[in-house]
Amino acid sequence: MVWQAGTSAGLVAALLLSLAVALIVAGWLPQAPGEGTAAYAKWRSQVQAQFGPATGAMQALGLFSVVQSPGFRLLLSLLAGCLVLRLAELVSAAWRGRRPLQPAVAWRPLPGLSLEEAKERLRAHHYRIAGQPLLLQADRWPWADTWPLLVHLGAVGLMAGMLMAHVFGWHLEGLVVRSGETLALPGTDAWVTLAEGTGRLTHSDGIVAYVEQRGPTVLARAVDSAGSLLALQQSAESEPANELVLDLVEDQFFAVPEAGLVVRLVAQPHRPEIDIMPVVVQVYETPSGRLIGESQLADQAGPTFGEATLLFSQTSYGLVSATSNPGRWLAIPGTCLLTAGALGTALDPRRRLWLREVAGELQTAGRSSPELGEGV
Amino acid sequence: MGLLTVAAGTACGLLAGAVALSVRSGPPPDAGRRQAIRVVAGVAAALLLAAAVIILWEQCREATSGGEPLWIGAFGALVTRQFRLFLISAVAALPGRSNTAASEPRKDVLLLLPSLLLAGAALILVINAEPTAPDCVPHGAAELARPLAVLGCSVIAARALGASLARLAAPGESGRLAPAAAAGYVALTLLVGGTALASLLLRGTPWGLAADEVRLGGAWMAWSTAWFAPRRPARLRQALSASGSALLLLAALL
Numbered sequence: 001m002v003w004q005a006g007t008s009a010g011l012v013a014a015l016l017l018s019l020a021v022a023l024i025v026a027g028w029l030p031q032a033p034g035e036g037t038a039a040y041a042k043w044r045s046q047v048q049a050q051f052g053p054a055t056g057a058m059q060a061l062g063l064f065s066v067v068q069s070p071g072f073r074l075l076l077s078l079l080a081g082c083l084v085l086r087l088a089e090l091v092s093a094a095w096r097g098r099r100p101l102q103p104a105v106a107w108r109p110l111p112g113l114s115l116e117e118a119k120e121r122l123r124a125h126h127y128r129i130a131g132q133p134l135l136l137q138a139d140r141w142p143w144a145d146t147w148p149l150l151v152h153l154g155a156v157g158l159m160a161g162m163l164m165a166h167v168f169g170w171h172l173e174g175l176v177v178r179s180g181e182t183l184a185l186p187g188t189d190a191w192v193t194l195a196e197g198t199g200r201l202t203h204s205d206g207i208v209a210y211v212e213q214r215g216p217t218v219l220a221r222a223v224d225s226a227g228s229l230l231a232l233q234q235s236a237e238s239e240p241a242n243e244l245v246l247d248l249v250e251d252q253f254f255a256v257p258e259a260g261l262v263v264r265l266v267a268q269p270h271r272p273e274i275d276i277m278p279v280v281v282q283v284y285e286t287p288s289g290r291l292i293g294e295s296q297l298a299d300q301a302g303p304t305f306g307e308a309t310l311l312f313s314q315t316s317y318g319l320v321s322a323t324s325n326p327g328r329w330l331a332i333p334g335t336c337l338l339t340a341g342a343l344g345t346a347l348d349p350r351r352r353l354w355l356r357e358v359a360g361e362l363q364t365a366g367r368s369s370p371e372l373g374e375g376v
Numbered sequence: 377m378g379l380l381t382v383a384a385g386t387a388c389g390l391l392a393g394a395v396a397l398s399v400r401s402g403p404p405p406d407a408g409r410r411q412a413i414r415v416v417a418g419v420a421a422a423l424l425l426a427a428a429v430i431i432l433w434e435q436c437r438e439a440t441s442g443g444e445p446l447w448i449g450a451f452g453a454l455v456t457r458q459f460r461l462f463l464i465s466a467v468a469a470l471p472g473r474s475n476t477a478a479s480e481p482r483k484d485v486l487l488l489l490p491s492l493l494l495a496g497a498a499l500i501l502v503i504n505a506e507p508t509a510p511d512c513v514p515h516g517a518a519e520l521a522r523p524l525a526v527l528g529c530s531v532i533a534a535r536a537l538g539a540s541l542a543r544l545a546a547p548g549e550s551g552r553l554a555p556a557a558a559a560g561y562v563a564l565t566l567l568v569g570g571t572a573l574a575s576l577l578l579r580g581t582p583w584g585l586a587a588d589e590v591r592l593g594g595a596w597m598a599w600s601t602a603w604f605a606p607r608r609p610a611r612l613r614q615a616l617s618a619s620g621s622a623l624l625l626l627a628a629l630l
Contacts, residue, residue, distance in 0.1 A: 013601040013616070020601070023594030024623060027587050028630070067590075162582065171581060208580030323580030332576050339569030345603055346558045346565070 006082060007089045015079040022075070026066035029058070033174075080159045087152040094145050102135070103354045103365040110355075110362045110372060118355055118362060118372055125371045127351075136355040144350045150341030157334025164327025175320040176247045177201075178217050185322055194318045206324060213249075213319040215267050216277040218297065220244045221311045222256045230258050230308055247317045248279065259308035260286045265297070277316060383427040384462070384499040390420035391469060391492040398484040413484055414471035417491075424466035424495055431459040447520060454523040460629060461498035463527065465491045468534035486541035490534050490625075497629075522571075526592070529563045530628040533621040536560035540618035544611055553602060557617045561599050564624055568596045591627035598623050 005011065030047055033040050047064065048055050062069040110118065119129055119136070127138040139145065165171075170188065177183045180196035185207075192203040194211075203209040221243045222230040231240035233255045246252040248267035255262045261283055268278040279297035283305055284290060293303050297312050304310075325331070353366035368374040394416040397409060435456070436449030453459045469491035539554035571589060572582040583589045599620025605613045 009604045009606055013604040016597050016601045016604065017616075020594045020597035020623070023590050023597065024627070027591030027594055027627065158582065165581070208578070210579045321579060325580040328576060328580055331582060332573065335569060335572050335576060335582065339565060339573070342565045342569070342600065342603075343562055346561045 003085070007085045012079070012082055012086065015075055015082060019072070019075050019079065022066050022072050025063060029063050029066075031066065032059075032064045076159065080156065080163075083152050083155050083159070087149070087156060090149050090152060094149065105365050107354075107356070107363040107365045110364045110374070113362050113372060115355060115357045115362055118364075121371050122369075127371075134356060138353050138355065140348065140351045144348055147341045147344030147348060148350065150337045151345060152341075154334045154336065154338030154341055158331050158338055159334075161325075161327030161329075161331025161334055164330065165323075165325040169323065169325045169327065171321070171323045171325075173212075173321045175322060176249060177318050177320050178245075178247065179316045179318075183320075188324070190322065190324070192320055192322060194320075196315075199316065199318065201318060201320065203322065207322050208325065208328070209320055209322045211318040211320055214277075215317055215319070216248050216279050216297075217315045217317045218246045218248065218252075218265055218279060219313045219315070220246060220254060220263070220265075222259065222261075222308050223311060224258075224307050224309075230256050232256055249317075249319060255286070256308055256310075259306060261305055261308060262286055262289075263310065277314070279314065281310070281312070283310070380427050380430055380458075380502050381499070383423045383430070384495065384502050387420040387423040387427070387465075387469075388492065388495045388499050390416050390423070391488060391495055394420065395485050395488050395492060398488065410484070413488075417469050417471050417488060420491075420495070421466045421469040421471075424462050424469065424491075424498075427498070428459050428462035428466060431456060431462065435459075451520055451523070454520065454527060457629060458498050458501050460527055460530065461494050461501070464530050464534045464625070464629075465494035465498065467531045468494065468538060472535075483542040483545055486545055487538040489541065490537045494534065494625075494629075525567050526588075526628050529560065529567055530625055532556065532560040532563050533624040533628075537618055537621040537625065540614050540621060544614040544618060553613060553617050557602070557621065560621055560624070561603070561617075564592070564596050564599060568592055588627065592624070595620060595623040595627045 030043060030050075033043055047058075051058060058064060062071070066072055113121075115136075122129060122138045125140075127140055129136050129138045131137050172185055172188075175183060175185065175192070177192055177194045179194050179199065182191055182193040184191050190204040190207045192201060192209045194201055199211075199214065201209055201211050220232065222232060224230055229242040231242065232244050233240050234244060234253070240257075244254055246254070246265060248265055251267075252265045253262060262285075264282040264284070266280040266282065268280060281293075281295055281297050281303065282291060283293040283303065285292050285305075293305060295303055297314060351367055351369075353364055353369050356363050364372065364374075394413045397413050397416070400409075432450065432453040435452040436446055439449030439452065440446060469488065536554065536556040536559070539556040543554055571592075575581060575583050575589075583593065599617065602613050602616035602620055605616050
């Protein structure tokens with residue numbers, strides 16, 4: 001009874017439906033990035049603005065971290081266990097199916113056909129027929145029995161790969177790598193390098209790195225009329241610096257306190273076939289906040305405001321994700337088998353029917369068979 | 377926008393009329409009335425398709441007038457919600473070979489219902505003048521592939537939803553899923569499986585947890601339950617198939 005409950009299709013369907021609901025909730029509600037990161041602060045302010053006083057309750061219910069929640073992982077574990085049991089059951093049933101089983105459904109007459117004619121027609125439609133004339137069992141063979149096996153095998157492989165990745169691997173996102181620089185990945189021995197000019201990404205062995213997004217990096221300086229460098233500050237708390245390197249992942253601001261200026265740099269959308277990544281420079285005077293200048297960023301000499309001249313040079317950055325996934329070579333074939341099995345199950349479902357001859361009349365049981373002239 | 381409103385409004389009216397005709401139909405089946413329903417639905421489909429073409433033409437004209445290539449305009453149309461709604465509802469309204477029994481003409485209501493709801497949503501968006509300009513810039517013509525694939529799956533899902541609802545309402549129907557449901561599930565499996573495989577090869581993980589990938593994955597899981605559910609009761613499989621196709625539509629449109 002426990003085995004039957006553990007291998008029942010209904011249990012798998014219920015688990016899949018629960019996971020589907022969880023994924024759909026995760027897809028529609030903004031999920032929390034890693035705590036303590038700049039992205040988390042930005043996410044927090046966005047959800048507060050969107051959900052207001054309900055934010056705390058929703059966070060307590062785990063609606064903002066569905067995939068990382070214990071409940072989701074429990075459902076995944078139960079599904080994995082269920083699939084392993086069903087895989088064993090399917091292999092056993094495929095072997096047992098070589099011997100005909102008594103049908104559990106009622107017999108119905110099949111007029112106008114003899115047993116031999118029925119057998120010929122079924123064989124022409126790729127049915128395997130087993131048994132003696134008193135009881136014949138016909139199954140679509142071999143693929144109809146194989147597709148469910150592939151689904152289960154693929155799903156188990158994929159989930160095993162995901163488990164290996166979770167236990168032994170790691171995944172980092174939002175890494176800003178400047179052109180021509182090498183970034184050591186925090187908490188690991190790995191590194192990534194973005195080549196200058198070509199923008200090609202190279203990395204240490206054993207990891208997979210991918211450039212999610214590219215954008216401009218701006219080196220900013222300011223000089224007075226005598227050519228002396230003016231101090232720049234990104235915030236009131238930051239130390240003044242003679243130059244700033246700003247990766248325009250989002251709009252960046254800096255102040256030139258000695259000139260009473262605040263500068264905003266905005267990256268414009270661009271396409272890879274266009275080499276230039278356009279950047280708009282907006283200059284505001286302080287303390288009024290009035291916009292006093294706006295232009296496209298150009299290399300070398302920039303706009304002059306009073307005694308201050310802004311100087312910019314531009315390079316590029318890549319926003320990189322890096323993964324160490326030791327289970328990848330289990331997950332890839334698992335995904336292929338799962339996809340192939342699901343396609344096959346939908347296009348070529350399992351069909352089983354039985355035939356017998358009683359008092360000269362042919363009878364059938366099981367699914368209706370258009371191959372033998374029965375209606376759908 | 378005036379032309380769009382007229383086309384969308386007329387199409388909605390025609391679909392509502394077709395639904396009303398179907399509701400009034402009853403056994404014995406009236407062949408003339410059924411033919412009228414098919415003609416009305418066909419005209420509505422043509423109007424919805426025309427509305428989609430108008431949006432596509434406007435986006436392409438805007439792109440080319442700004443010196444951009446044509447595919448930028450096509451991308452702009454593809455990511456516009458109104459365009460997707462018009463196109464999906466047009467295909468869903470197309471009269472096809474109904475797999476419902478001739479003695480149950482009221483099931484035409486359920487076949488037309490998804491199209492009517494989608495066309496109504498598109499009309500509301502057009503009336504509220506939701507902006508049609510895309511908020512993302514494509515980085516290459518290859519980026520057309522994914523929105524096209526999602527649109528293709530959604531189009532089939534709309535037909536599958538109608539067919540599953542019609543089978544759900546049919547007494548004594550077998551648990552066998554409609555051909556449109558099988559086609560929709562196959563398309564979604566290819567999309568989700570292909571995305572997962574590409575992500576594994578390029579990023580090392582099956583998915584990047586981008587919101588639309590997660591929603592499509594959830595819709596695929598929900599639709600998969602229809603294939604695992606026992607054939608009896610028959611309505612359970614049809615209900616699960618209808619849920620899966622509805623979730624795919626929501627994931628693709630919201």
